[in-house]
Amino acid sequence: MTHENAHSAQNKQSPLVSGIAVDVLVCGGGMAGTMAAVAAARGGASVLLVERWGFLGGSATAGAVGQFVGWETAAGRQVIQGLAEEVVQRLERQGGSGGHTHFTMSTGHRMDQVSFDPERLKLVLDQMATEAGVRLLFHATLLDVARQGDAVSAVTVLTKAGPLEVRPRIAIDASGDLDLLARAGAGFLPLEADEAPQPATMMFRFGPIDFSRFEALTSAELQALCRQGVDSGALARAALHQSRVPGTDDGWFNISRVSLDATDPFALSAGEVEGRRQAFAAAGFLAARVPGCEGGRLVALAAQLGIRESRRVRGDVVLTADDLRGERRFPDAIAVGAYPMDIHPARGTGLHFETLGGDRSYEIPFRCLLPAGLGNVLVAGRGISASHGAHASTRVMPTTMAIGQAAGTAAALACAGNGGPRELDAALLRDRLRQDAAFLPD
Ligand SMILES: Cc1cc2nc3c(=O)[nH]c(=O)nc-3n(C[C@H](O)[C@H](O)[C@H](O)COP(=O)(O)OP(=O)(O)OC[C@H]3O[C@@H](n4cnc5c(N)ncnc54)[C@H](O)[C@@H]3O)c2cc1C
Incomplete structure (x- = not known):
């Protein structure tokens, strides 16, 4: 041939x-x-x-x-x-x-x-x-x-x-x-x-975190930080919830929130943009304000917005x-x-x-x-x-x-x-x- x-x-x-x-x-x-x-x-x-x-x-x-x-x-x-x-x-x-x-x-x-x-x-x-x-x-x-x-x-x-x-x-x-x-x-x-459908979230990986200090935060301290984050517009969710990546000093943070109809392709596209914006804003807040997170940065974004409900x-x-x-x-x-x-x-x-x-x-x-x-x-x-x-x-x-x-x-x-x-x-x-x-x- x-x-x-x-x-x-x-x-x-x-x-x-x-x-x-x-x-x-x-x-x-x-x-x-x-x-x-x-x-x-x-x-x-x-x-x-x-x-x-x-x-x-x-x-x-x-x-x-x-x-x-x-x-x-x-x-x-x-x-x-x-x-x-x-x-x-x-x-x-x-x-x-x-x-x-x-x-x-x-x-x-x-x-x-x-x-x-x-x-x-x-x-x-x-x-x-x-x-x-x-x-x-x-x-x-x-x-x-x-x-x-x-x-x-x-x-x-x-x-x-x-x-x-x-x-x-x-x-x-x-x-x-x-x-x-x-x-x-x-x-x-x-x-x-x-x-209403539960909102979506753009997960992001942040680190390194000094977990000995981050995990020592009391419930009252966490609540005060969340309030500051929400009031300043940096956090869409009043939480600093993360799951630690095994064997590392990084955590995947679940603290952004985007309301949308995930079956609408244009709404989904706009949601990805908004999710990334929120993730970077939240990461900036972590590094600036949260004990144990001062040396960290946003290391990775999830490949897609996480959809809870459609x-x-x-x-x-x-x-x-x-x-x-x-x-x-x-x-x-x-x-x-x-x-x-x-x-x-x-x-x-x-x-x-x-x-x-x-x-x-x-x-x-x-x-x-x-x-x-x-x-x-x-x-x-x-x-x-x-x-x-x-x-x-x-x-x-x-x-x-x-x-x-x-x-x-x-x-x-x-x-x-x-x-x-x-x-x-x-x-x-x-x-x-x-x-x-x-x-x-x-
Ligand atoms: C931000 C967030 C945080 C959560 N937190 C937790 C938690 O901490 N612990 C927990 O256990 N659960 C949690 N959940 C819930 C849980 O992750 C999901 O409900 C669950 O993973 C759904 O699984 P699934 O297989 O039904 O759907 P999905 O995980 O949505 O899988 C659907 C699959 O289908 C593929 N697909 C979709 N459309 C098409 C198509 N047209 N053609 C081909 N392929 C397609 C997708 O790519 C995907 O791989 C969370 C969910 C979100 C969004």
Whole structure:
């Protein structure tokens, strides 16, 4: 082949464009999507995971949210295990986390926490996905969805080589914003009159910090500093909350706040600009005013604004705040959560934080993962069918990982049984999850 012929061959449409068929397509490789893909592949399904970034983790890596919280009841009983716990153990073995710890919040709540290095997490998730046999397609964005009746028959993604049509038996929307479901025409839950989506945050890494002095600040001193920061316009949130990067003197700070509709592309773009502005303003305040931070500077920004809340699907069941408060049991429970309802208000600098208290926990039914009116689609992650209040608890990463494991396990079982997710025997799904070390009470 001459040089010119080779060149024109490269310009022809890639063979990718002819499309591929898979058992399970996972759209979005955040913590929920990655766990869903791993569970489905370990369950014997052929799995394609489509992710717009060049790495897995979503908010945990691209958003640089450097801590998993919400493993335990307030009394200290661990209710999230399974694949999520495997992630922690792998991180620990590779020096990417010190494992489970606790700290006391200004509200008095004893928070459980696993701090981790987002860069090491990328590697751990690569390893889990590739070892399980998940086929990864990075730098690929959802483009279109075709339906036949109540089934998603094809999903087109835009890749470096052009559009690729994927024909899945089951699709799992783990894109956080539920882009696949939006294009499939699914219904979403509205906000009540007194509700607004939780604001986004641009995480930033700051250091070095003299942690012996920073952590010695009393609650009163911290509150006075936060007040100064808010009054001077340097802080959008009355907090100096950070998670230390294991093995370093740096922390990832979670102290900016941008209210937006993350599904509006122009609002999202303006939000990235505003997030960076706020991050630099807050870093300047840290260096100028906060004991222990005098020698530090902003070392890195997250690759993207962290989105707390956008679309929530209308599923066969809607989990509510009262279900959490009342510890409601469900026969098709696939995960247990215990994290407080943690609402960052769209306006204002404070936090609404409602703990379940004591040894209380709640259950998440499988029906919250089933979009009403769609037969071969599951939701994993922060977009499950939950009210604004319930979502404020289910959105944390240990819970989204447990939901992801359940979605992937269900998809593999459905493929093996030739039925749809809605026809699955909940008892079979629960047994399989328990066999795979997920925590589910009898
Ligand atoms: C600032 C902030 C602080 C938080 N603090 C904590 C905390 O301390 N501890 C904790 O446990 N939780 C925390 N949370 C909550 C938690 O991080 C998220 O709710 C959780 O990570 C959501 O996981 P997910 O997998 O559902 O979605 P995401 O992490 O949003 O993942 C979605 C994935 O889909 C990809 N994607 C999206 N659209 C497309 C598309 N169209 N095509 C292809 N790919 C797509 C994205 O790139 C991403 O990888 C915080 C959240 C934020 C934003």
